Amino acid sequence: MRISTTRFGDIGIDESRVIWIKGGMLGFEHLGRYVLLIQEEKNPFWWFQSVEDGSVAFVVINSLVVKQDYEPLISDDEARLLEISSPEDVVLFSVVTIRSDPFKVTANLRAPIVVNSKKMLAKQVILVDPNYPVQHPITENKVFSEEKACEKGEIISSALVM
Amino acid sequence: MLILTRKLGETIRIGNEIKVTILEARGKQLRIGIDAPADVTIHREEVYQMIREQNILAVETARDNSTGKSLSNIWNRLKNPEEEV
Numbered sequence: 001m002r003i004s005t006t007r008f009g010d011i012g013i014d015e016s017r018v019i020w021i022k023g024g025m026l027g028f029e030h031l032g033r034y035v036l037l038i039q040e041e042k043n044p045f046w047w048f049q050s051v052e053d054g055s056v057a058f059v060v061i062n063s064l065v066v067k068q069d070y071e072p073l074i075s076d077d078e079a080r081l082l083e084i085s086s087p088e089d090v091v092l093f094s095v096v097t098i099r100s101d102p103f104k105v106t107a108n109l110r111a112p113i114v115v116n117s118k119k120m121l122a123k124q125v126i127l128v129d130p131n132y133p134v135q136h137p138i139t140e141n142k143v144f145s146e147e148k149a150c151e152k153g154e155i156i157s158s159a160l161v162m
Numbered sequence: 163m164l165i166l167t168r169k170l171g172e173t174i175r176i177g178n179e180i181k182v183t184i185l186e187a188r189g190k191q192l193r194i195g196i197d198a199p200a201d202v203t204i205h206r207e208e209v210y211q212m213i214r215e216q217n218i219l220a221v222e223t224a225r226d227n228s229t230g231k232s233l234s235n236i237w238n239r240l241k242n243p244e245e246e247v
Binding site: 078 | 209
């Protein structure tokens with residue numbers, strides 16, 4: 001199918017790679033379908049692009065790139081809602097807030113986008129644990145392995161856009 | 163706003179499936195128990211607002227035309243923090 005986006009113009013996406021986000025992203029509750037777009041190979045910053053509103057796109061990053069020991073507690077209710085049967089199917093993304101200084105870019109660890117990559121179902125889950133900050137400086141993790149940082153994207157991404 | 167008075171241990175029912183019970187009062191703090199279906203999300207208001215505002219800010223700052231280019235720069239800077247640009 002084709003979608004029209006403000007940033008990338010008209011792009012072709014694989015319909016089976018459309019992610020349904022339950023309840024929508026907070027603040028954008030009316031939008032339920034997104035695709036993950038990779039702008040540049042070997043760059044772990046990806047686009048979480050709304051299918052329904054071409055002007056809405058989040059920059060996201062695999063949460064484990066930002067914090068290697070990230071272990072958010074997902075409740076049984078949420079796991080059921082996302083039809084998660086195996087932890088291996090789960091991919092966690094953090095919403096990134098861009099700043100002009102690269103070293104001040106932050107990722108939201110308090111409300112990860114939990115994706116069931118098998119079913120392409122997702123939810124932005126607000127964690128109970130207050131130790132995960134909404135504005136986590138991404139430079140805090142000094143170990144950036146390029147391969148590891150990018151590996152999960154290919155599984156669920158819809159398209160590579162340049 | 164509907165205002166009701168409840169005693170400790172008493173419950174309010176909202177619709178058919180949501181129950182809110184006053185469990186404990188300690189000074190100015192109240193402990194509240196909530197029973198609701200799994201698809202009803204329950205959050206502390208201030209946390210909910212904080213996430214909402216951060217999402218909106220994230221979309222707004224990403225909307226800038228230069229963001230795509232910035233993402234390459236940001237990643238390069240993070241990989242090679244010592245290098246001068």
